[in-house]
Amino acid sequence: MNFIRLPKVELHLHLDCSLSYAVVAQLAPSVTLDEYRARFIAPAKCTSLADFLTRPPQSIALMQTEAQLRLITQDLFEQLEQDGVVYAELRFAPLLHTEAGLAPHDVVAAVEAATAEAVQRTGIEGRLILCTLRHFSTEQSLTTVKLVEQFKGTTVAGFDIAADEAGFPIDAHIAAFRYAHAAGLPCTAHAGEARGPDSVWETLQYFGPSRLGHGVRSIEDPALLAHLRRHGVHLEVCPTSNIQTNVYADYPDHPIDRLYQAGLSVGINTDARTVTDITLTQEYEKLHAVFGWQPHHFLRCNLAALQAAFVPESLKQRLTDRVIEGYREVV
Numbered sequence: 001m002n003f004i005r006l007p008k009v010e011l012h013l014h015l016d017c018s019l020s021y022a023v024v025a026q027l028a029p030s031v032t033l034d035e036y037r038a039r040f041i042a043p044a045k046c047t048s049l050a051d052f053l054t055r056p057p058q059s060i061a062l063m064q065t066e067a068q069l070r071l072i073t074q075d076l077f078e079q080l081e082q083d084g085v086v087y088a089e090l091r092f093a094p095l096l097h098t099e100a101g102l103a104p105h106d107v108v109a110a111v112e113a114a115t116a117e118a119v120q121r122t123g124i125e126g127r128l129i130l131c132t133l134r135h136f137s138t139e140q141s142l143t144t145v146k147l148v149e150q151f152k153g154t155t156v157a158g159f160d161i162a163a164d165e166a167g168f169p170i171d172a173h174i175a176a177f178r179y180a181h182a183a184g185l186p187c188t189a190h191a192g193e194a195r196g197p198d199s200v201w202e203t204l205q206y207f208g209p210s211r212l213g214h215g216v217r218s219i220e221d222p223a224l225l226a227h228l229r230r231h232g233v234h235l236e237v238c239p240t241s242n243i244q245t246n247v248y249a250d251y252p253d254h255p256i257d258r259l260y261q262a263g264l265s266v267g268i269n270t271d272a273r274t275v276t277d278i279t280l281t282q283e284y285e286k287l288h289a290v291f292g293w294q295p296h297h298f299l300r301c302n303l304a305a306l307q308a309a310f311v312p313e314s315l316k317q318r319l320t321d322r323v324i325e326g327y328r329e330v331v
């Protein structure tokens with residue numbers, strides 16, 4: 001089966017973990033392909049999420065000017081185009097891109113403009129999610145969520161919290177999520193990756209996201225699964241990334257098939273195209289090989305992801321029609 005041609009939706013994708021060698025070579029010509037592989041791509045098996053998180057700073061160092069941010073955004077859209085993606089939400093933490101003097105607002109404006117341009121050029125619909133990070137302060141989180149509000153009506157569409165779930169508590173970020181809800185800003189949150197169901201419960205209670213980044217360890221708590229299903233909370237699942245960060249030992253151990261069979265709203269994502277060294281097409285091939293997933297599984301995941309997307313209903317419907325049309329010949 002030709003998985004490349006299947007229309008794909010990707011909601012969980014970190015801009016700063018997805019630089020192709022082509023764009024790195026353009027921005028830092030001295031970096032050889034071998035160096036790129038060693039420094040930008042993490043091993044297929046890291047000891048932990050914290051180990052995995054040592055790679056993104058290599059990319060972030062190359063994302064400090066408006067021109068760099070523009071090139072890297074364009075580069076990612078080219079990767080998405082080759083992968084058959086029709087709708088993507090890219091996420092990044094604006095406050096990490098101010099080392100060369102850009103103001104956080106300028107960072108977002110540069111990525112936003114490049115995204116809007118890429119949407120026009122490629123026909124891929126795209127939105128941006130601005131991330132706060134677990135180790136950030138309350139003030140940094142509030143600054144980030146206020147940027148989402150300031151860019152309302154552009155391709156900036158939502159708010160997220162990322163980084164080391166196991167290493168830092170939620171307390172500093174409760175105010176930012178409260179602010180997001182008061183301002184009507186869509187939210188997702190990383191949880192249930194480096195920690196188990198207790199982390200997902202506290203994330204739901206204090207952050208109130210409509211989606212969870214990963215959320216896969218919810219499988220350990222039947223009451224939590226029932227809650228997620230009842231409230232239609234969407235799981236942005238990234239199987240290969242979870243194997244890499246050692247959440248699960250091997251692909252067959254991953255709970256994506258069980259979550260799907262349990263009737264949850266599940267989507268398929270790469271998380272980090274470079275750091276994890278994976279495309280969505282390759283992820284679909286693995287799901288097909290390991291769990292026997294067929295086009296109707298991928299169709300259901302893509303439609304579930306679109307339902308959970310941070311876009312207006314009218315666009316959701318247009319994208320849904322486009323995805324269904326793309327699967328018509330194979331389902």
Ligand SMILES: [Zn+2]
Nearest residue numbers: 162190213271
């Ligand atoms: Zn992530």
